[in-house]
Every structure is written in structure tokens, then in C-alpha cells.
Amino acid sequence: MAKARIVIDRELCKECHLCILACKKALIVATAEFNSRGYHPVASGDGDECTGCTLCAVTCPEAAIEVYRG
Numbered sequence: 001m002a003k004a005r006i007v008i009d010r011e012l013c014k015e016c017h018l019c020i021l022a023c024k025k026a027l028i029v030a031t032a033e034f035n036s037r038g039y040h041p042v043a044s045g046d047g048d049e050c051t052g053c054t055l056c057a058v059t060c061p062e063a064a065i066e067v068y069r070g
């Protein structure tokens, strides 16, 4: 059971991939989908290893990631 989970707002994502670099657990992945602004939004990958560290959310310049603990 994961300690935490993240929710990514795909419409806010600008595909900078800073969150992918920030997550030490490699839980965020690139996608081939398009959002309405023409970017490929990232997604939360499979796995239940999210620690809720918030590094991804703090790193995101678009504030597109929310972290939920517990």
C-alpha cells in the first residue's frame, strides 16, 4: 500500500520533465498523449512506492502536481 499518491493536472503540464528528474523513485513517466495546449503531459506511473516527499510538486514550475498522503 502506497504511503502517498500524486495527481497530475495534465492540462497544466508543459512537458519540461523536471518532475521526472526530481522523483528519486522514478514514479513519473512521459506519455505520447497530447493535452489541449499541444504538450505531452507526464503521468504517474504504476507502482506503490510514492513516499509523499513532494519533490515533484515543489519542482514543477506549473504547479501541476498535488501530493496526497495517507
Ligand code: SF4
Residues within 6 Å of the ligand: 004, 006, 022, 023, 024, 025, 026, 027, 028, 049, 050, 051, 052, 053, 054, 055, 056, 057, 067
Ligand atoms: S511525492 Fe516524491 S516519491 Fe512521490 S512521485 Fe513525487 S517525487 Fe516521487
Ligand code: SF4
Residues within 6 Å of the ligand: 008, 012, 013, 014, 015, 016, 017, 018, 019, 020, 041, 042, 059, 060, 061, 062, 063, 064, 065
Ligand atoms: S514538472 Fe510540471 S510541467 Fe514539468 S513535466 Fe512535470 S508536471 Fe509537467
